Amino acid sequence: MAVQSVESSTTPSASGAFGPAVALSCRECGERFELGPIFACEACFGPLEVAYELPAGDPEGLRRRIETGPNSIWRYAPLLPVPADVAELPSLNPGFTQLVKADNLARELGVTGELHIKDDSGNPTHSFKDRVVAIAVQAARTFGFTTLSCSSTGNLAGAVGAAAARAGFRSCVFIPHDLEAGKVVMAAVYGGELVGIEGNYDDVNRFCSELIGDPAGEGWGFVNVNLRPYYGEGSKTLAYEICEQLGWRLPDQIVVPIASGSQLTKIDKGLKELIAIGLVEDRPYKIFGAQAEGCSPVSAAFKAGHDVVRPQKPRTIAKSLAIGNPADGPYVLDIARRTGGAVEDVNDEQIVDAIKLLARTEGIFAETAGGVTVGVTKKLIEDGLLDPSLTTVVLNTGDGLKTLDAVAPTTGPSAIIRPTLDSFREAGLA
Numbered sequence: 356m357a358v359q360s361v362e363s364s365t366t367p368s369a370s371g372a373f374g375p376a377v378a379l380s381c382r383e384c385g386e387r388f389e390l391g392p393i394f395a396c397e398a399c400f401g402p403l404e405v406a407y408e409l410p411a412g413d414p415e416g417l418r419r420r421i422e423t424g425p426n427s428i429w430r431y432a433p434l435l436p437v438p439a440d441v442a443e444l445p446s447l448n449p450g451f452t453q454l455v456k457a458d459n460l461a462r463e464l465g466v467t468g469e470l471h472i473k474d475d476s477g478n479p480t481h482s483f484k485d486r487v488v489a490i491a492v493q494a495a496r497t498f499g500f501t502t503l504s505c506s507s508t509g510n511l512a513g514a515v516g517a518a519a520a521r522a523g524f525r526s527c528v529f530i531p532h533d534l535e536a537g538k539v540v541m542a543a544v545y546g547g548e549l550v551g552i553e554g555n556y557d558d559v560n561r562f563c564s565e566l567i568g569d570p571a572g573e574g575w576g577f578v579n580v581n582l583r584p585y586y587g588e589g590s591k592t593l594a595y596e597i598c599e600q601l602g603w604r605l606p607d608q609i610v611v612p613i614a615s616g617s618q619l620t621k622i623d624k625g626l627k628e629l630i631a632i633g634l635v636e637d638r639p640y641k642i643f644g645a646q647a648e649g650c651s652p653v654s655a656a657f658k659a660g661h662d663v664v665r666p667q668k669p670r671t672i673a674k675s676l677a678i679g680n681p682a683d684g685p686y687v688l689d690i691a692r693r694t695g696g697a698v699e700d701v702n703d704e705q706i707v708d709a710i711k712l713l714a715r716t717e718g719i720f721a722e723t724a725g726g727v728t729v730g731v732t733k734k735l736i737e738d739g740l741l742d743p744s745l746t747t748v749v750l751n752t753g754d755g756l757k758t759l760d761a762v763a764p765t766t767g768p769s770a771i772i773r774p775t776l777d778s779f780r781e782a783g784l785a
């Protein structure tokens with residue numbers, strides 16, 4: 356596993372399978388390792404992340420190459436751990452989702468600057484998870500895994516099932532047994548195996564870690580466990596797209612939901628890369644994290660001024676964010692504090708109100724995670740933590756059709772009438 360072997364001609368990096376990626380590096384001690392299906396540092400057990408030799412010296416050329424690339428995350432292949440011809444390999448081709456200028460919502464929230472919704476419900480399986488899975492699938496292929504797997508709060512299971520079907524892998528995914536019907540059906544319909552576990556996400560994740568170490572899990576690529584360093588890089592594409600869609604400009608403020616915290620940390624990584632390469636002007640930006648009150652370990656630590664995150668037992672309708680022991684929690688705290696952002700939470704009622712607010716103002720039906728980010732944005736403005744005069748991007752990471760139960764009790768027909776004009780008039784709708 357020593358880093359010098361990275362240069363050997365037989366390694367995946369030398370044969371181009373990982374594009375500009377050159378090694379895995381430990382986020383705690385900096386130790387480097389050869390690109391492989393590993394996720395923890397041998398020296399200190401810290402999490403590993405992908406390290407690059409990024410294209411330097413010709414930002415204009417790179418920008419042109421990106422702009423003429425495919426309308427998917429693969430336009431950013433020169434900045435990802437994937438082969439240069441990745442767009443020709445079987446994939447769901449996620450990404451390049453709409454950045455919606457949300458003027459109506461801005462008016463309601465008292466935002467005088469630009470407000471945008473990055474609407475990732477437009478991905479192939481209707482959540483941002485298609486981005487991370489697409490990168491993990493490339494790594495799984497290179498490492499010779501035959502089964503794709505994951506521990507999931509719902510969206511990831513569907514994304515893995517679909518990506519496996521397209522790319523020709525077997526899949527077997529694990530979820531808490533009590534998820535929303537929309538998530539369970541999405542996870543099962545692609546024909547892979549779906550296992551409900553009697554327990555919460557943290558129990559599911561623990562089980563998967565055991566399975567990886569067992570002969571029963573041989574040949575299995577768990578996209579968010581033993582492929583986690585590659586998986587995480589998929590979230591950088593949100594940062595790239597947002598900047599490109601703003602006309603190669605950094606947003607001033609960005610509001611990101613937190614489950615494990617991976618997405619938030621990689622959005623920060625992506626923004627820093629664009630600055631380093633010279634694709635955007637180097638200006639300060641603030642990253643805000645959003646959680647549900649019923650599962651708010653990172654928000655609680657932020658408010659208490661702690662560096663460590665104390666695990667919680669989740670109880671919230673925002674099930675896609677219900678990770679009580681978030682792996683990247685401490686890194687999220689670092690980023691929120693370093694950039695001058697914050698981490699905030701909203702309760703279930705506020706989540707439902709925010710889902711309806713976004714739907715009513717912008718015609719976007721978000722899942723509960725989107726209710727969390729919009730609700731937190733509103734709260735941050737009210738508390739004076741988010742500046743309403745600047746350019747702000749709020750993420751909607753999933754589709755409301757998967758979490759109908761959240762709004763069904765308070766949403767429905769205005770009236771049920773007989774098919775006559777009299778009946779229509781009686782209902783007071785004329």
Ligand SMILES: *Cc1c(COP(=O)(O)O)cnc(C)c1O
Binds near residue numbers: 753
């Ligand atoms: C998984 C997920 C997230 C964030 O996940 P992280 O583990 O923090 O990267 C956000 N929104 C939705 C809808 C998700 O499914």
Ligand SMILES: [Zn+2]
Binds near residue numbers: 397
């Ligand atoms: Zn280490």
